[in-house]
Amino acid sequence: MPMNNPEKDSESLAQTFEIILFKIADFLFGAPAEQISRILNGEKTKPEELSPAPVDLGEIFLLQEGAAVDRSCLLEVDTRTGLQLFRVDTAEGFTNLNLSQIRKLPPLIASKKMNPSFWGFALLGNRIVCLVDLDNLKANQE
Amino acid sequence: MKDKPTVLLVEDNPVSLKVISTMIAKQGFQVDPVISGEEAMESVKQNTYDVIFMDIELPGMNGLETSKRIRKWEADQSTSLAPGAPPPIPLTIVAMTAHESEESKQACLDAGMDAVETKPLRPEKLKKLIENLFAKKPFRKDGVSSRIAGLLEKEKASLDSKKGSKSNVRHLIVFTLGKEKYALDLEHLKKVMWAENITGVPGLPPHILGIINIRGEIISVVDMKMLLGLQFETSEKPSIMITSAHGIETGLLVDSVDDIVDLPALSIDPPMITFEKEYLDFIDGEARIDETLLIVLNYEKIMKSEMMDVHKK
Numbered sequence: 001m002p003m004n005n006p007e008k009d010s011e012s013l014a015q016t017f018e019i020i021l022f023k024i025a026d027f028l029f030g031a032p033a034e035q036i037s038r039i040l041n042g043e044k045t046k047p048e049e050l051s052p053a054p055v056d057l058g059e060i061f062l063l064q065e066g067a068a069v070d071r072s073c074l075l076e077v078d079t080r081t082g083l084q085l086f087r088v089d090t091a092e093g094f095t096n097l098n099l100s101q102i103r104k105l106p107p108l109i110a111s112k113k114m115n116p117s118f119w120g121f122a123l124l125g126n127r128i129v130c131l132v133d134l135d136n137l138k139a140n141q142e
Numbered sequence: 143m144k145d146k147p148t149v150l151l152v153e154d155n156p157v158s159l160k161v162i163s164t165m166i167a168k169q170g171f172q173v174d175p176v177i178s179g180e181e182a183m184e185s186v187k188q189n190t191y192d193v194i195f196m197d198i199e200l201p202g203m204n205g206l207e208t209s210k211r212i213r214k215w216e217a218d219q220s221t222s223l224a225p226g227a228p229p230p231i232p233l234t235i236v237a238m239t240a241h242e243s244e245e246s247k248q249a250c251l252d253a254g255m256d257a258v259e260t261k262p263l264r265p266e267k268l269k270k271l272i273e274n275l276f277a278k279k280p281f282r283k284d285g286v287s288s289r290i291a292g293l294l295e296k297e298k299a300s301l302d303s304k305k306g307s308k309s310n311v312r313h314l315i316v317f318t319l320g321k322e323k324y325a326l327d328l329e330h331l332k333k334v335m336w337a338e339n340i341t342g343v344p345g346l347p348p349h350i351l352g353i354i355n356i357r358g359e360i361i362s363v364v365d366m367k368m369l370l371g372l373q374f375e376t377s378e379k380p381s382i383m384i385t386s387a388h389g390i391e392t393g394l395l396v397d398s399v400d401d402i403v404d405l406p407a408l409s410i411d412p413p414m415i416t417f418e419k420e421y422l423d424f425i426d427g428e429a430r431i432d433e434t435l436l437i438v439l440n441y442e443k444i445m446k447s448e449m450m451d452v453h454k455k
Contacts, residue, residue, distance in 0.1 A: 027344055061344040107390045108350055108362035108450060115345050121353065121360050128341040128355055 021092035179203030213254035320374025
């Protein structure tokens with residue numbers, strides 16, 4: 001039977017994870033900062049410099065309708081399958097989260113209809129951030 | 143002199159204040175509702191109460207601090223009594239808290255409270271609480287204790303006689319959707335709050351509005367009108383009923399939460415209103431209260447329906 005180790009538990013809770021915050025339409029998302037290699041201004045970057053071709057995260061999350069179709073920010077992400085460029089509206093900066101701020105998806109939200117890249121929520125003051133697994137995005141597209 | 147025992151209810155959430163007030167009034171008490179610790183303090187100084195039901199998390203002076211100040215005020219009052227005068231009966235203060243931890247309960251007792259009751263406060267729980275409280279303590283007004291004791295005995299006998307026929311009466315929470323009144327079993331209701339700070343999540347079906355953060359817990363919110371296919375506009379200040387079954391909490395968005403009623407099961411008839419087939423399963427029946435039609439919903443069936451899609455992943 002597993003034994004509780006309060007010291008270890010408190011250590012885990014104190015551990016922090018850095019995430020990047022970004023917006024698409026009015027939704028705030030978060031993903032591991034360590035996967036982000038560059039943040040580019042899509043308007044100032046020549047199309048020929050964009051390789052591989054950027055993927056619109058809004059389309060993957062079904063946010064194309066009614067969304068502020070800005071997507072002027074590009075995130076270069078180191079995924080399991082190599083570097084990938086994702087279009088988002090804005091990068092909102094980086095923040096540190098500890099375990100006590102992270103919640104798994106509640107019932108109803110955790111349904112099979114939900115995008116499989118959504119894996120949890122982070123509580124940032126009054127804001128709730130939808131946490132996404134950027135490694136799962138490509139698999140989701142295929 | 144008041145002919146009913148009086149309760150001071152301190153609760154900052156106006157919707158909960160209304161629901162709990164109604165519940166306490168139905169137990170035969172007169173209720174003075176206030177929304178802050180400061181107001182509670184003033185009321186205690188100006189009135190005589192038998193019980194105070196005190197929410198812990200209040201803006202400004204919280205429930206713990208308010209209780210400490212009430213106890214200090216009582217002590218000050220006692221020291222100013224004429225020599226030989228009998229000491230006044232201390233106020234009974236019952237904490238209403240969402241926290242179930244021992245530390246939290248101990249903090250309430252340390253602040254001078256007499257009992258701690260975890261929310262939600264349901265009618266059965268309230269009756270039992272009152273029985274326990276007044277078995278230990280006399281009422282502050284002569285003649286009232288024996289009357290209430292009699293009422294409680296009567297109520298207990300009535301409940302005892304109903305054992306084994308549990309479905310005779312349904313305790314329902316009544317709420318409004320557009321121009322219609324609906325109800326579901328009170329046992330599923332945990333809390334009522336204003337509909338604020340709902341965070342959208344991409345890809346949700348239209349009847350699931352999003353999520354809310356309640357003291358660190360993430361809860362999904364369902365738009366009841368969308369769920370039932372009703373074409374009414376949402377009110378300016380809708381409410382969310384936090385409900386629970388089988389350990390799963392869900393917020394239900396409604397236009398307003400209105401009342402608590404006890405309905406004999408026999409008074410609920412099969413639904414006469416025409417509903418789409420897909421929604422019919424959600425409805426237990428309908429009843430009339432005065433001239434108002436009440437549609438009684440089946441919470442369990444709603445939660446198990448395909449539309450809710452719970453437990454599928």
